[in-house]
Amino acid sequence: MTLPRPARQGETTSIDTEFFGQRKGRLHRPEGTFACLSIAYSPTEVYQVFDASDLRAAIERISPGLWVGHNLMYDIRQLRRFVDIPQRPVFDTMMMDQDLWGGYYRDFGLDDASRRWLGRRLEKEARDLFGKATTMTPEMVEYAATDAVRALEVMQAQRAYIAENEMEMRHYWEVDEPAMWAFLDFEPVKIDVDGWLKLAQENEQEAARLEKELGFNTMSPKQVIDAVKKQTGRTIKDTNAKDTLEPLADELRRQKRDRQAEFVDALLDVRRLRKMSSTYGRTWVDKYVEAGGLVYADWHVTAAETGRSSCSSPGLQQIPTRRVTHFRKLFVSKHKNGRMVIADQNQQEPRIMAWWSKDDALRGALLAGRDLHQEAADDFNLTRREGKDVNLGLGYGMSAEGLASRARIPLDVAEAGIRRRNGRYPMAAIWIGNQMNRGASMGHVSTSMGRRVWLNLYGMQWQRNAINAPIQGTAAEQTKTWLVLLHHECRRLGLPFRVCLQVHDELVADAAAGESRQYSKLLRECGVQSGRIVVPNMPMAVGLAIGPTWGSKE
Numbered sequence: 042m043t044l045p046r047p048a049r050q051g052e053t054t055s056i057d058t059e060f061f062g063q064r065k066g067r068l069h070r071p072e073g074t075f076a077c078l079s080i081a082y083s084p085t086e087v088y089q090v091f092d093a094s095d096l097r098a099a100i101e102r103i104s105p106g107l108w109v110g111h112n113l114m115y116d117i118r119q120l121r122r123f124v125d126i127p128q129r130p131v132f133d134t135m136m137m138d139q140d141l142w143g144g145y146y147r148d149f150g151l152d153d154a155s156r157r158w159l160g161r162r163l164e165k166e167a168r169d170l171f172g173k174a175t176t177m178t179p180e181m182v183e184y185a186a187t188d189a190v191r192a193l194e195v196m197q198a199q200r201a202y203i204a205e206n207e208m209e210m211r212h213y214w215e216v217d218e219p220a221m222w223a224f225l226d227f228e229p230v231k232i233d234v235d236g237w238l239k240l241a242q243e244n245e246q247e248a249a250r251l252e253k254e255l256g257f258n259t260m261s262p263k264q265v266i267d268a269v270k271k272q273t274g275r276t277i278k279d280t281n282a283k284d285t286l287e288p289l290a291d292e293l294r295r296q297k298r299d300r301q302a303e304f305v306d307a308l309l310d311v312r313r314l315r316k317m318s319s320t321y322g323r324t325w326v327d328k329y330v331e332a333g334g335l336v337y338a339d340w341h342v343t344a345a346e347t348g349r350s351s352c353s354s355p356g357l358q359q360i361p362t363r364r365v366t367h368f369r370k371l372f373v374s375k376h377k378n379g380r381m382v383i384a385d386q387n388q389q390e391p392r393i394m395a396w397w398s399k400d401d402a403l404r405g406a407l408l409a410g411r412d413l414h415q416e417a418a419d420d421f422n423l424t425r426r427e428g429k430d431v432n433l434g435l436g437y438g439m440s441a442e443g444l445a446s447r448a449r450i451p452l453d454v455a456e457a458g459i460r461r462r463n464g465r466y467p468m469a470a471i472w473i474g475n476q477m478n479r480g481a482s483m484g485h486v487s488t489s490m491g492r493r494v495w496l497n498l499y500g501m502q503w504q505r506n507a508i509n510a511p512i513q514g515t516a517a518e519q520t521k522t523w524l525v526l527l528h529h530e531c532r533r534l535g536l537p538f539r540v541c542l543q544v545h546d547e548l549v550a551d552a553a554a555g556e557s558r559q560y561s562k563l564l565r566e567c568g569v570q571s572g573r574i575v576v577p578n579m580p581m582a583v584g585l586a587i588g589p590t591w592g593s594k595e
Contacts, residue, residue, distance in 0.1 A: 044095060045080045045088035047102045053132075054106030055081040055193035058116045059185045061174055066354055068115060069339035071122045076177060078120075079189035082106075087186045091177060096123045104129075111135045111151040111192045114221055114342070121225075128222040128532075130214075134195045136221070136343055140213045141199070143346035144485070144506070145495035155191050158198035163191055212492040212518060217342050220521040223528035224340040224350070228541045228551055230357065230591075231334045231375040234326060240367060241322040248314035251307055259311045268308070273301045282309055284447070291427050292449045317361065321368055329355045335375070340543070342521070347514035348492050350521065350543060358544045362595060370592030372542075378554035380587050382539075383594040384564040385547040386520070387582040388413065392572075393515050394436050396489075396579035398472035402465060408580065420458040423448055435462060438473050438508040473508050480507030488514035489575050515575060520546055523571035530563055542591065549591055557587050 048054045056078065063073035075093040080103055090099045100120070108131045110116055117126055138149050138157075146153070152163040167184035174181065203210060257264040265280045273293065277285050286309055293302035329336050336355065344351030352358045360368050374381055386392075391413055395403040406413065417435070418428025427448055431439075434447065445455040463470040480486050485495045486507050494510035496503045524543060531538045539560060542549035548568075552560045565583045572581030586594040 043088065044090065044099050045082075045102050048082070048104070048106030050105045052082065052106040053109055053193060053196065054103045055079075055109040055189045055196070056103070056113075056116060057110060057185060057189040057192065058119050059171055059181070060119060061171055063172065065172075069118065069354065070337055071119055074175070075123070076171060076174075077182070077185045079185045081186070081189040081193050084190050084194065087190060089182065089186060093123055096120065100124050100126065107132060109134065109193055109196045111154065111188070111195070114225060118225060128219070131218065131221075132196055133218070133221070134192050134199060136217055137196075137199050137210075137213060139343045140210065140217060140348070140492060141202070143343070143348065143492065143494050144497070144510070151188060151191060151195070154195045158195045159191070161191075163187070209491055212348065212488065212490040216490055216518050216521050216525065217348070219525045219528070220350075221342050223524045223538070223540070224342055224543075226528065226538045226540075227338075227340060228375070228539060229331075229335040229337045230372055230541045230551070232330065232336060233371045233373050234330060234334045236371045237321070237326060237368070238323060240371065241318050244314045245318035245322075248311050248318060251311045251314070255304075255307060255311065259308055260315065265308065269305070272304045273298075282312065288427070288447065288449055291424050294424065295422065313361070317368070321360075325355065333375075345513075345517075346494055347510050347517055348488065348494075348521075349513065349517040349545070352543075357542060367592060369595065370590045372591035373589060374551050374553075376551065376553040380552050380554075380557040380589065381591050381593060382550045382552050382557050382560045382564060383547065383586045383588075383591065384549075384561075384568060385584050385594075386516075386523075386568060386572075387584050389516050389519065389546040389581070390433065390512050391436065392579055392581060393489075393512050393519070393576055394469060394472075396576040397511055397515070398466075398469040400466050400468035400472070402467070403469050404579065406466075417462070420461050421448060421450060421454060423450075435459065436469075436508075436512065437505050438477070439505075476508045476511065477504045480504070486510050488518055490515075490518045492518070516546065519571050519575040519581070520548075522575055523568050524548065526567035526570055527563055530567060536563075561585050561587065 058078050059076040060073035061076050078090040078096060078099060080088045080099070090096060108129065110131070110133060112135045113131050113133045120126055134154055135149050135151070138154050146157070152165055155161055155163040167180050170178070170181055252259050255268070257268050259265060262280045266277055269275055269277050273289070275289060277289065279285055286305055290302045290305040290309065293305065331337065338352045338357045339354040341351045341353070362369060372381070388407060391403070392407050395407055414429035414432050415425050417432035418425045421431060423431060431444060431448060434444065441452060441455040441459055444459070445452045448455070476486060480496050480503065481498065484498060485493045487493055488511055492514055494506070494514055496506055520543065524540065527540065527548070528538055536559065539550040539552050539556065540548055541551045548564060550560045550564065565585060568583035569581055572579065
């Protein structure tokens with residue numbers, strides 16, 4: 042097929058790639074055989090390249106255009122196998138849809154976008170043919186061309202909507218779009234495979250030993266409920282760890298019933314160990330670990346409705362930190378004499394709450410370094426672990442009834458503690474009430490950078506979401522801005538981009554020998570600067586740890 046004509050400067054240029062022989066769940070790994078690159082300048086001007094040897098020339102011709110596509114992270118990652126593609130502005134219709142309609146819609150495939158924006162369905166049956174095929178059929182050729190055209194038409198509809206509503210879309214152009222390039226440049230993580238398998242086996246053995254001592258099947262809800270009743274005298278309605286068993290153990294400790302608390306702790310440990318040994322055992326290694334102990338995860342710039350990023354295949358953001366697992370200590374440097382640099386934002390969400398609410402007392406407490414989680418614990422006579430949970434929950438508008446139920450304290454104690462807290466931070470309390478009113482009247486709330494998070498006013502959680510979304514969403518924007526700044530600085534300084542993990546308010550870099558000091562400096566400076574951009578006048582602080590493993594922070 043003829044190469045595309047050269048694109049004019051800034052001309053909208055829709056691209057879509059297809060590959061043979063790719064595996065479901067591994068689409069983020071550059072594998073399979075090149076099938077087709079479709080390029081659409083308009084619905085009637087479409088070019089298709091079927092020979093991989095023509096890709097370099099084709100990319101050069103379309104380089105001046107504004108690239109458009111649906112899930113461009115996939116296409117760019119695949120194309121980088123064949124040709125260097127440096128960072129450039131792109132219009133990703135999937136990411137734009139997520140940024141426009143977070144909380145309103147749940148599905149953001151091209152077929153969903155086509156139906157919503159254009160009122161036309163997009164048949165995807167031909168997509169499944171590429172898995173086993175080795176040559177393009179006429180049906181597959183048409184399917185590939187249609188994908189490129191449909192993404193172009195969706196982009197035009199999105200642009201019209203944005204212009205009509207006078208939206209700046211800072212969260213797309215300043216945060217998500219440049220963050221995409223940083224995620225594309227993430228390094229893989231390395232694990233100590235032998236240590237990993239040994240730990241999984243030890244977890245399984247320890248779980249069996251502890252369960253034998255307890256004398257019942259800890260995975261049987263009925264047996265757990267009966268055992269808890271027998272050992273503590275308490276009747277529990279379920280066996281959920283976070284909502285039932287952990288609060289029960291904390292309550293028993295507050296009552297100085299230490300032996301009963303230790304029983305519940307042992308029960309929790311067995312269940313955690315069992316889960317870890319099954320989730321992170323030989324199957325996990327066989328599925329995700331490649332040569333050299335390397336793990337290449339699939340990073341998603343925007344996943345949650347608040348704009349939080351996520352990770353899958355495998356979900357590295359869910360690697361546990363609990364003392365009974367230690368898996369994070371098995372993430373090691375890929376470099377000889379390398380060091381892991383772990384940086385996190387200090388009390389990120391409380392600081393963002395102070396910024397939103399303009400509460401000078403809360404701002405002052407944070408800048409003075411007060412431990413707000415211990416403060417909350419003292420307000421309600423709780424442990425610090427419970428205090429952290431309560432502090433975050435009250436920041437999201439948890440009621441006195443909800444607090445009393447969650448912390449297992451009398452309602453009058455919960456009400457008195459909330460009054461003390463509201464008296465200490467009055468503007469924060471007022472802001473929470475205003476957010477619920479704003480959400481009810483507008484149907485959505487916004488983050489610092491203008492991302493709308495839509496609320497389901499007929500659901501049970503809309504009031505909590507009206508408070509939570511601006512805080513969590515702004516936190517996500519700050520973390521991604523931090524990532525963007527670091528990515529830019531590394532390129533400016535000619536420093537390899539060593540970031541390999543992002544977990545909510547934390548970035549982890551695998552620094553080669555001699556790089557850890559420079560990376561520590563950059564992580565701190567870029568982390569503070571991201572706060573100046575996203576939440577001006579609310580200073581942010583970055584904590585750092587350096588060591589041989591990701592677990593060096595623990």
